[in-house]
Amino acid sequence: MDTATHPAAPPVLILLGPPGAGKGTQARMLEERFGLVQLSTGDMLRAAVTAGTEAGRAAQAVMEAGGLVSDGIVLSVLNERLSAPDVARGVILDGFPRTEGQAAALDALLSERGQRIDAVVALDVDDAAMVERVAGRYTCANCGEGYHDSFKTPAVAGTCDKCGSGDFKRRADDRAETVAARLAAYHAQTAPLIAYYDRRDVLEHIDAMAPIGDVAESLVRIVERVSA
Numbered sequence: 001m002d003t004a005t006h007p008a009a010p011p012v013l014i015l016l017g018p019p020g021a022g023k024g025t026q027a028r029m030l031e032e033r034f035g036l037v038q039l040s041t042g043d044m045l046r047a048a049v050t051a052g053t054e055a056g057r058a059a060q061a062v063m064e065a066g067g068l069v070s071d072g073i074v075l076s077v078l079n080e081r082l083s084a085p086d087v088a089r090g091v092i093l094d095g096f097p098r099t100e101g102q103a104a105a106l107d108a109l110l111s112e113r114g115q116r117i118d119a120v121v122a123l124d125v126d127d128a129a130m131v132e133r134v135a136g137r138y139t140c141a142n143c144g145e146g147y148h149d150s151f152k153t154p155a156v157a158g159t160c161d162k163c164g165s166g167d168f169k170r171r172a173d174d175r176a177e178t179v180a181a182r183l184a185a186y187h188a189q190t191a192p193l194i195a196y197y198d199r200r201d202v203l204e205h206i207d208a209m210a211p212i213g214d215v216a217e218s219l220v221r222i223v224e225r226v227s228a
Contacts, residue, residue, distance in 0.1 A: 017123030
C-alpha cells in the first residue's frame with residue numbers, strides 16, 4: 001500500500017455577494033494573508049488573448065466576430081490559468097460560475113484536475129440597510145469630502161466641514177431605486193447557485209453587515225479549515 005503523503009490540492013473558493021457587500025476588500029485580504037489569487041473571468045480572458053494561448057485565440061476569434069464567449073472557452077481559459085505556478089496556494093473565483101449549468105461544468109473540470117470547490121461563501125446583506133448605506137452617500141462637489149445622511153453629516157448643515165463649500169452631489173448609481181434594483185438582480189441571479197452549492201454542503205453564510213474585521217475573521221476561519 002502507498003503510504004506516502006501527497007500534497008493537498010490547492011483550495012478553490014467562490015465569494016458571492018451583491019455590490020457593496022465588500023467582496024473586493026475581503027478578497028484582497030485573503031490574497032495578502034494566504035497567498036490566494038483572485039481570478040476574474042474578464043481578466044483571465046484578456047490575459048489569455050494577450051498571451052496567445054490556445055483558449056485565448058479561440059476567445060479572441062469569438063470576440064472579434066462580436067459574439068459571446070462560450071462557457072466551454074471560459075472553462076478552457078480557467079483550466080490553463082489553474083495550471084500556472086502562481087496559483088499553487090489556491091484561488092478565489094470571481095464572476096464565474098453565474099449559472100447552475102456553469103457550476104456543474106466547473107465541478108467536472110475541477111474533478112478532472114483532482115480539485116473541487118472547497119467553499120462557497122455568501123456574503124449576506126440586509127437589503128433595506130444596504131440601500132440606506134449606499135443611497136445615503138454624498139460628497140462635496142468642490143473637494144470630494146464624503147458624507148452620509150445617517151452616519152456622517154456636516155457639522156454645519158449644508159456646509160462642507162473641510163472646505164466650506166455649500167455644493168454637494170450624489171452619484172446616479174447611488175439612488176435608492178438603483179441600489180434596490182441591483183440587489184434584486186443579484187438575488188435573482190444567484191439564488192440557483194446558492195441552492196446548488198447548498199445541496200453539495202460547501203455553502204457558508206457570513207453576515208456582511210458586520211464590521212469588516214469580523215467578516216474577515218469569519219473568512220479566515222473558513223480558509224484555514226479548507227486549507228488544513
